[in-house]
Amino acid sequence: QVQLQESGPGLVKPSETLSLTCTVSGGSISSYYWSWIRQPAGKGLEWIGRIYTSGSTNYNPSLKSRVTMSVDTSKNQFSLKLSSVTAADTAVYYCAREGFIGVEYWGQGTLVTVSS
Amino acid sequence: EIVMTQSPATLSVSPGERATLSCRASQSVSSNLAWYQQKPGQAPRLLIYGASTRATGIPARFSGSGSGTEFTLTISSLQSEDFAVYYCQQYNNWRITFGQGTRLEIK
Numbered sequence: 026q027v028q029l030q031e032s033g034p035g036l037v038k039p040s041e042t043l044s045l046t047c048t049v050s051g052g053s054i055s056s057y058y059w060s061w062i063r064q065p066a067g068k069g070l071e072w073i074g075r076i077y078t079s080g081s082t083n084y085n086p087s088l089k090s091r092v093t094m095s096v097d098t099s100k101n102q103f104s105l106k107l108s109s110v111t112a113a114d115t116a117v118y119y120c121a122r123e124g125f126i127g128v129e130y131w132g133q134g135t136l137v138t139v140s141s
Numbered sequence: 142e143i144v145m146t147q148s149p150a151t152l153s154v155s156p157g158e159r160a161t162l163s164c165r166a167s168q169s170v171s172s173n174l175a176w177y178q179q180k181p182g183q184a185p186r187l188l189i190y191g192a193s194t195r196a197t198g199i200p201a202r203f204s205g206s207g208s209g210t211e212f213t214l215t216i217s218s219l220q221s222e223d224f225a226v227y228y229c230q231q232y233n234n235w236r237i238t239f240g241q242g243t244r245l246e247i248k
Contacts (some may be wrong), residue, residue, distance in 0.1 A: 126242045
């Protein structure tokens with residue numbers, strides 16, 4: 026069974042860069058699309074973007090100027106960087122695996138708070 | 142961007158009764174539509190994909206229907222564990238989008 030686990034700082038200062046890593050276990054990271062999705066408290070789900078194991082990416086246009094994703098197949102990990110964060114970026118961040126049937130697997134989520 | 146609109150925002154239903162949740166897309170998404178269930182403090186769980194196919198391990202009381210722009214999730218006989226928030230999501234476009242969710246609460 027594929028499992029995903031997010032890791033990274035839970036507190037980031039305004040204007041700094043949010044950095045998260047997702048570790049995939051129970052299967053290979055190769056040949057799949059890996060995504061980041063976030064959810065502000067009490068609100069809905071926002072897709073941030075995806076990366077394929079080749080390194081090709083798609084980003085949500087609303088965040089594209091601030092987002093960078095990368096993948097390390099040797100470690101079965103992929104990562105998210107979101108620059109110039111503000112309080113509006115405070116949310117639970119999920120890493121996930123996208124398939125042709127939707128988002129099949131989700132991490133448990135990690136809360137990132139933007140505050141000084 | 143394809144906008145997904147769910148209705149109602151909140152649905153109150155008694156255990157054992159049927160619940161019907163709706164999702165509308167701003168343009169056709171064919172059958173590339175998924176439904177998710179989210180309980181407090183948990184990640185969403187894939188229930189339905191392809192508009193009508195249950196994901197692995199999902200009970201038969203969950204069913205999905207529709208195509209194009211109009212979709213429905215039906216829960217035939219509500220169990221206590223079904224009270225949660227439900228999201229629809231389109232994956233017809235590279236930029237996947239979610240509805241705002243329907244909260245299913247106990248009446």
